[in-house]
Amino acid sequence: MDRKFFKVTDYVIFGLLLAASAGIGLYHAVSGGRQRTTQEFLMADRSMRCLPVSLSLIASFQSAVAIVGVPAEVYAHGTQYWFIGCAYVLGLLIPAHVFIPLLYRLHLSSAYQYLELRFSKAVRVCGTLTFIFQMVVYMGVCVYTPAFALSAVTGFQPWGAVLATGLVCTLYTAMGGLKAVIWTDVFQTAVMFAGQLAVIVVGVQKTGGPAEVWRKVWEGNRISGLDLNPDPTERHTFWTLGVGGVFLMLALYGVNQAQVQRYLSSRTEREAVRSCYMAFPALQLALALSCIMGLVMFARYCGEDVSAGLGGASRDAMVVDFVMDMLQDLPGLPGLFIACLFSAALSTISSAFNSLATVTMEDLIRPRFPAMSEETATRLSKSLALSYGLLCLVMAFLTHLMGDSVLQVALKIFGMVGGPVLGLFCLGMFFPWANSTGAGVGLGAGLAAAFWVGIGSVVTRSGAGRAPPVSCSAVPPSHNSSEAVLRAPSGLQRFYSLSYMWYSGFSCCCVVLVGLAVSFLTGPMKEEELTPGTVFPLVGSVLRFLPDELKFCRGDRPTASPPEPPEPPHKTPNGLPALQDAGETASFLPDRRSPFVEYETAV
Ligand SMILES: O=C(O)CCCC[C@@H]1SC[C@@H]2NC(=O)N[C@@H]21
Numbered sequence: 001m002d003r004k005f006f007k008v009t010d011y012v013i014f015g016l017l018l019a020a021s022a023g024i025g026l027y028h029a030v031s032g033g034r035q036r037t038t039q040e041f042l043m044a045d046r047s048m049r050c051l052p053v054s055l056s057l058i059a060s061f062q063s064a065v066a067i068v069g070v071p072a073e074v075y076a077h078g079t080q081y082w083f084i085g086c087a088y089v090l091g092l093l094i095p096a097h098v099f100i101p102l103l104y105r106l107h108l109s110s111a112y113q114y115l116e117l118r119f120s121k122a123v124r125v126c127g128t129l130t131f132i133f134q135m136v137v138y139m140g141v142c143v144y145t146p147a148f149a150l151s152a153v154t155g156f157q158p159w160g161a162v163l164a165t166g167l168v169c170t171l172y173t174a175m176g177g178l179k180a181v182i183w184t185d186v187f188q189t190a191v192m193f194a195g196q197l198a199v200i201v202v203g204v205q206k207t208g209g210p211a212e213v214w215r216k217v218w219e220g221n222r223i224s225g226l227d228l229n230p231d232p233t234e235r236h237t238f239w240t241l242g243v244g245g246v247f248l249m250l251a252l253y254g255v256n257q258a259q260v261q262r263y264l265s266s267r268t269e270r271e272a273v274r275s276c277y278m279a280f281p282a283l284q285l286a287l288a289l290s291c292i293m294g295l296v297m298f299a300r301y302c303g304e305d306v307s308a309g310l311g312g313a314s315r316d317a318m319v320v321d322f323v324m325d326m327l328q329d330l331p332g333l334p335g336l337f338i339a340c341l342f343s344a345a346l347s348t349i350s351s352a353f354n355s356l357a358t359v360t361m362e363d364l365i366r367p368r369f370p371a372m373s374e375e376t377a378t379r380l381s382k383s384l385a386l387s388y389g390l391l392c393l394v395m396a397f398l399t400h401l402m403g404d405s406v407l408q409v410a411l412k413i414f415g416m417v418g419g420p421v422l423g424l425f426c427l428g429m430f431f432p433w434a435n436s437t438g439a440g441v442g443l444g445a446g447l448a449a450a451f452w453v454g455i456g457s458v459v460t461r462s463g464a465g466r467a468p469p470v471s472c473s474a475v476p477p478s479h480n481s482s483e484a485v486l487r488a489p490s491g492l493q494r495f496y497s498l499s500y501m502w503y504s505g506f507s508c509c510c511v512v513l514v515g516l517a518v519s520f521l522t523g524p525m526k527e528e529e530l531t532p533g534t535v536f537p538l539v540g541s542v543l544r545f546l547p548d549e550l551k552f553c554r555g556d557r558p559t560a561s562p563p564e565p566p567e568p569p570h571k572t573p574n575g576l577p578a579l580q581d582a583g584e585t586a587s588f589l590p591d592r593r594s595p596f597v598e599y600e601t602a603v
């Protein structure tokens with residue numbers, strides 16, 4: 001690939017992006033409460049409205065990985081990946097109506113405090129450490145991707161870009177806290193969409209217009225139909241993306257601290273729920289833009305077949321090469337696209353820093369030093385954000401060694417690590433019998449199973465998903481070509497060929513099944529032992545319809561008239577009685593009130 005160098009205007013645009021991001025961070029460092037308390041630094045004073053929160057929700061898990069990885073995926077395999085958009089429906093509805101109501105009313109700062117309320121301090125620490133591992137590895141991918149894609153085609157010193165990104169990001173995150181992170185996310189999401197749109201408009205125009213692009217992608221068999229193949233080892237089908245993708249979305253938008261912190265920073269529960277709804281169209285737009293970019297790239301290059309010999313990683317770099325090819329004679333636009341790439345990276349990395357600092361503070365440090373003063377805690381939180389910044393630069397280097405397509409690496413991380421954490425929360429919220437031992441053993445089993453299949457698939461090089469040859473004429477769809485027949489794996493080989501899109505669902509179910517089994521073996525939880533508000537009410541109402549002998553440990557309930565209910569709690573918007581008033585923290589002491597929140601109206 002010939003090296004295309006930036007012109008002055010490109011450097012100016014890119015510099016403006018970094019300056020604007022740093023500026024927003026500085027503004028929040030010197031305005032409002034000047035970030036003097038952890039409530040402001042980590043929780044934005046719980047004052048955020050739904051618009052910035054919804055854009056920040058998108059930005060947190062839409063990084064350069066998606067900007068580069070999705071077009072490369074569509075270029076090589078067609079638009080099958082677009083079906084992950086079907087997972088966004090349940091992937092946002094369930095967080096809005098299950099996770100947010102339950103977590104918001106417990107008035108938490110960290111999602112993992114829930115695990116202590118429901119299970120034990122040990123389970124909370126395990127959940128926190130698992131989250132930290134997931135985000136540190138993911139951050140490495142997010143820092144590495146734009147820097148190396150950029151250096152592949154512009155001679156930009158890669159580690160210089162990594163340092164610039166890391167430093168600017170650490171600067172505004174460590175100074176401006178969650179408010180700065182959310183407002184820079186809003187700005188960076190706008191830059192991200194603008195950059196992708198520019199590439200698509202110019203790309204279509206340079207490839208002979210929409211009709212010509214459509215003809216080439218259609219003949220090149222890049223428009224995938226609805227693939228209902230039930231085989232779980234088939235890399236991308238409607239089932240792996242539309243159903244397996246729901247578990248992936250729940251692992252991110254339901255229980256991941258970066259997203260939960262945004263829900264908890266909303267001024268009311270209704271604002272948090274609304275931000276979930278508003279995230280839906282923005283997520284669909286982001287997905288559409290990156291998939292269309294891949295199609296335009298295919299229409300542009302299908303005759304030149306530049307990607308056949310390339311591996312996953314270099315196919316990612318090809319996307320940036322395509323963009324430079326399209327935009328090089330339009331001054332400022334290459335700079336805009338690079339700004340888009342780095343905006344996507346910055347908004348994800350800053351969210352990761354801030355959520356990592358929050359859980360480290362709230363889940364690991366503060367419980368050990370309860371007497372710590374507010375300003376020490378705030379200063380410590382800022383230095384934590386800084387240290388995580390440096391750690392992610394190290395992780396960026398390790399990513400360099402992975403070699404796979406970055407989209408694949410990121411989605412595997414979410415599956416192998418996010419899935420088990422999702423399982424832990426589901427075990428706690430939907431299965432009242434689950435106890436701490438079950439939760440701990442279940443989490444371990446889920447992680448072990450996920451790493452077994454994940455590492456097994458890398459070691460045996462199975463489930464890689466052959467890319468069909470790239471040519472303009474119609475090529476046979478990849479899944480029924482000859483090597484698929486040869487590839488029919490059996491036994492353990494088949495297990496290793498499980499589509500990585502099933503990792504979240506598979507590991508989540510492992511945690512729940514093992515967790516329940518161990519809980520029943522070691523004595524299931526009794527109703528009175530549960531902290532109020534830690535089990536989702538749906539379970540309570542379902543149990544009410546069960547015949548009495550199946551009722552959850554209610555056998556010992558006195559048959560006399562039940563004790564008079566405590567003063568009726570005031571209602572929340574959706575009819576559920578509020579478990580905790582705003583200021584209260586959830587009571588750790590078991591309470592006579594049933595953990596299944598009885599409520600008059602159906603949800
Ligand atoms: O872009 C990244 O950094 C990670 C790849 C996308 C992560 C998942 S895919 C489904 C959901 N939609 C998004 O935009 N991000 C998450």
Ligand code: NA
Nearest residue numbers: 059062344348
């Ligand atoms: Na992002």
